[in-house]
Amino acid sequence: MSTERQQNASRINGSKSHGPVTPAGKLASSQNAITHGMLSSTIVLKGESTDRFLSLLSALHEEFDPQTPFEESLIQNMAVARWRQMRIWGMEKASMDHEMRRQPAILNSVELDPPEQAATRAAIAFRTLSDDSRSLELINRYEARYDRRYLRAHRRFLEVRDRRPSPAPDAPVAPLPPPSVVQPAAPEEVTIAERTRETTENKAAMPTNLGHSGIPASPRPPFEKEEIKT
16 A cells, blocks of 8 residues: 555645646546546455555545546556555465465474574475466566556656646736825915015005094095185
8 A cells, every 4th residue: 555655745745736627627526436436346356455445546646636537547547557566465475475384394393493484484485486386477577567557657647747738827917006195285384574574565455544443534635725705
C-alpha cells in the first residue's frame, strides 16, 4: 500500500486542488464511484482487500487530479499496475514461506542460532524455487513488467497534463474611482487694514444730515435777506 510519505503528499496536493473545472473533468469526476467499483471487482481477487485497492486508487486520484476521461484511465492503469506488483510480492513471500516450512527436518540436525536458522531456511527455499521450478524467475519478470507499466502510465499522464489548455483569464475589473471629497472653503482672512478701510468707506457713504430720529433732515433753502421797505 502507499507509504506514509505518499499519503502526506496526497493530502497536501488534495488540499491545493479545487476539483475539475472543465465539463469533461466534471463528467469524469461524477462517474468515479461507478468506475472505481467496476475496476475493483475486476482486479481484486478473492481474499484480497477491496478497501485497500480503493484506498490506493483514491490516493493516486487525489494526488494527480485527472481532468478528462483519458487522464482518469491513466490513473487507473497506475493503480492496477501497482496493485499487481504488490500481489507479485505477496506471491513471492508465500512461495518462500512454503518452502521454508518444508525444511525443518534438515535444519533440526544442524545446530544453528535462531537468526542463522531463519537465514538458512530462506536460502534453501530460494535455491529450491530457483532450481526446481521457474516460479521465482516468473515472479521477477512480472514484477519488472508491472513496474514499467506504472512508470509508463505516470510519464504519459504528466505529458498530457502539461498540454492542458490554460483557463481563459477573467476580464480585469476596472477599479472604481475614489469618491470625491469636497474640501471646505478656507475662511477668508480679513486683515486689520481691510476692516479699517471698510469701516471708513461705510462712514463716508452714510448721510451726515441726520435728525434726532435718524431720518435725514430736509435741506434748508439758502438764506435770503429780507428787503427792508422804506
